[in-house]
Amino acid sequence: MDIKQYMQDIGQRARAASRGMARADSATRNRALELIAAAIERDADTLRAANERDLAAARAAGLAPAMLDRLALSDKAIATMVAGLRQIVSLPDPVGEISNVKIRPSGIQVGQMRVPLGVIGIIYEARPNVTVDAAGLCIKSGNATILRGGSEAINCNRALAKLVAEGLRGAGLPADGVQVVDTTDRAAVGALITMPQFVDVIVPRGGKGLIARLMEEATVPMIKHLDGICHVYIDGKADIAKALDIGFNAKCHRYGTCNTMETLLVARSIAAEVLPQLAARYATEKVELRADAEAHAILAAAGYPHLAHASEEDWATEYLAPILAVRVVDGLDAAIEHCNTWSSKHTEAIVTEDYSAAMRFLREVDSSSVMINASTRFADGFEYGLGAEIGISNDKLHARGPVGLEGLTSLKYVVFGHGEIRK
Amino acid sequence: MDIKQYMQDIGQRARAASRGMARADSATRNRALELIAAAIERDADTLRAANERDLAAARAAGLAPAMLDRLALSDKAIATMVAGLRQIVSLPDPVGEISNVKIRPSGIQVGQMRVPLGVIGIIYEARPNVTVDAAGLCIKSGNATILRGGSEAINCNRALAKLVAEGLRGAGLPADGVQVVDTTDRAAVGALITMPQFVDVIVPRGGKGLIARLMEEATVPMIKHLDGICHVYIDGKADIAKALDIGFNAKCHRYGTCNTMETLLVARSIAAEVLPQLAARYATEKVELRADAEAHAILAAAGYPHLAHASEEDWATEYLAPILAVRVVDGLDAAIEHCNTWSSKHTEAIVTEDYSAAMRFLREVDSSSVMINASTRFADGFEYGLGAEIGISNDKLHARGPVGLEGLTSLKYVVFGHGEIRK
The missing domain is CATH 3.40.309.10 (Aldehyde Dehydrogenase; Chain A, domain 2)
Known part of the structure; x- marks a missing residue:
């Protein structure tokens, strides 16, 4: 498989799907989240079986107990994922709000509209719950998403990807609105962080080592979190x-x-x-x-x-x-x-x-x-009342500190005119 | 001269000065702007003489008439610079505002405070007026600045740098709050855009060619403007x-x-x-x-x-x-x-x-x-009522569209507690 071409195809599909995701109204995006939650509950056994295959391979590979722990998808972890999705449904829609509308001397009315960023790439370690959390936040904020989880969780992530796609389709959203990268080849990460034509922002969720490595190579902007001293x-x-x-x-x-x-x-x-x-x-x-x-x-x-x-x-x-x-x-x-x-x-x-x-x-x-x-x-998105947290940003530009749904959006200018021309 | 070392020294001084710039109150920052405006009026002859040396060298080097035109510092251009500074004085201070303060169930009150970004690097072509415009916007927004203008304007920029430093000192601000890169070596640009430890954001003001080149190399985030189709x-x-x-x-x-x-x-x-x-x-x-x-x-x-x-x-x-x-x-x-x-x-x-x-x-x-x-x-900062414009951003993160003083600031979280601890 040509990884670069594979990732470019994913990127192109994500960019195309991002328009449908952005256009969808609140009810449609919430409906998708509810369908995904229901599908996860329905197929809990299948998910656990897929997770068992990941765990068996990880044990055979001699993974540390702490990592096995994070990889494991217990009944409780599944219930938490489902509850998390329903909690995201209950959050206010961050998209479409128009603020600061002012009438200018020329006659035009200028304001700002909150809109999705477009395509969000999420890179994370072998924690299958992040697949659902991240997909949920991106669907809610009207973005298309490319998820690249740790290779140890590949079977479970594949199973989750199917359920997410089913939920998107069921709500009438593009199934490519959330794509899980289906290869464990590390070159996929290198490709994902260097295709700004298809990806608007990368959110790395993982240790300092991962992020330091991404910073060296990324040409796509990142909402990143380094350390907390x-x-x-x-x-x-x-x-x-x-x-x-x-x-x-x-x-x-x-x-x-x-x-x-x-x-x-x-x-x-x-x-x-x-x-x-x-x-x-x-x-x-x-x-x-x-x-x-x-x-x-x-x-x-x-x-x-x-x-x-x-x-x-x-x-x-x-x-x-x-x-x-x-x-x-x-x-x-x-x-x-x-x-x-x-x-x-x-x-x-x-x-x-x-x-x-x-x-x-x-x-x-x-x-x-x-x-x-x-x-x-x-210092935490939930304690601050953001309702959800995609990460904590050490950066000064765009989002600083705990990043909620608003961090996955941007403000564009909107002008309401009445035929005005510039003199 | 070791250009890399020279730029690192500038960066280090800018980082140190940024604290004094951020700490200064509105009146002090406005006072600096007024002193710079008065100094430019007082030394208009000196500035024109410096500009004459630049123009003579540019003519000798066979610069195109359009470029000579942009390099020239006429009486009118000087008056416009001075009026621009006084206009910046009249704008509301973007720094220090606290917004969205909410009481959380834990008892803490959480809000967001608008603060300077820190150190802004500005890279521009041979237009001496940009030196003063950019310095003015950065002083007003409480940032330290490193200015790298086109090499053809070096004599004029040196003369302006002296007056800016005089104004900063006169108001009690660090003279290093605005530094003009005093070398025509192009390696200075390469150094400036790759020292994120000292520079928080780069604002390139110039043609598509300049910006495309910077995008290849920069590790410091940019507020950039490409083309307008x-x-x-x-x-x-x-x-x-x-x-x-x-x-x-x-x-x-x-x-x-x-x-x-x-x-x-x-x-x-x-x-x-x-x-x-x-x-x-x-x-x-x-x-x-x-x-x-x-x-x-x-x-x-x-x-x-x-x-x-x-x-x-x-x-x-x-x-x-x-x-x-x-x-x-x-x-x-x-x-x-x-x-x-x-x-x-x-x-x-x-x-x-x-x-x-x-x-x-x-x-x-x-x-x-x-x-x-x-x-x-x-689509213009003045028409939109931003009062000033440091550039127009094609990016989606941080600032989108015309960028005014707010684009040179960020929001940090502030928490007002009463002894609360996390349970």
């Missing part, structure tokens, strides 16, 4: 109780998520008071604290058992583990400077009762989410 | 008087602009009536009509003197000249199909009194501006 700054005017709750929650609620705190900054004026109390909390979770000289002295004096010295490398590390870098800073300016130098521009929070410090932190920290007196763990 | 579709239910006015204005108001109509589509049911009347108008401007077989027959029968046969290549050509492609189509569906196949996704207009046809065209034509009963010539 998130900070909490405990200001000299912090409410100690809030500082303890947020400092503990931001690190220990979950270790493996991108919005988990990786570095704690503490103002010098409050460090000797707050650090030992916070350490008492971290001790319950055996969190290793990698501290700068000043913080180290305070924590050592308090007898913290899991203590190490921080090096500059720690400021740049996303641990995703019960490890936390700790640094004592002069105050607000130094905290902002540290964040803007070392953070991955994902999520930073300040704990303070000082109004001016809070407002300066909010304005001056250059990250996709900036918080006052809240845990960084809130 | 714009269409007017005269529907079967068009008001003939409006069709004649718009059809003439869209082609003949100016030939060299990107929002000029390049292809006219006419519904079969009205073609025999409207084409001869329209041709009578085009005849006054000696517009060459390149017609498909059906339109050719009608126009030949009407005795149109500047008639030729269209080939498929004409559907894909931006003439920028008194030449127009003409095609008779079945009706609305065929017109939408033609636009979505052949247009450059810039600006398309329908002339019709049919409500449903108008609304379908608006929704289904995938271009950055879609118009009903108005000349394509209105």
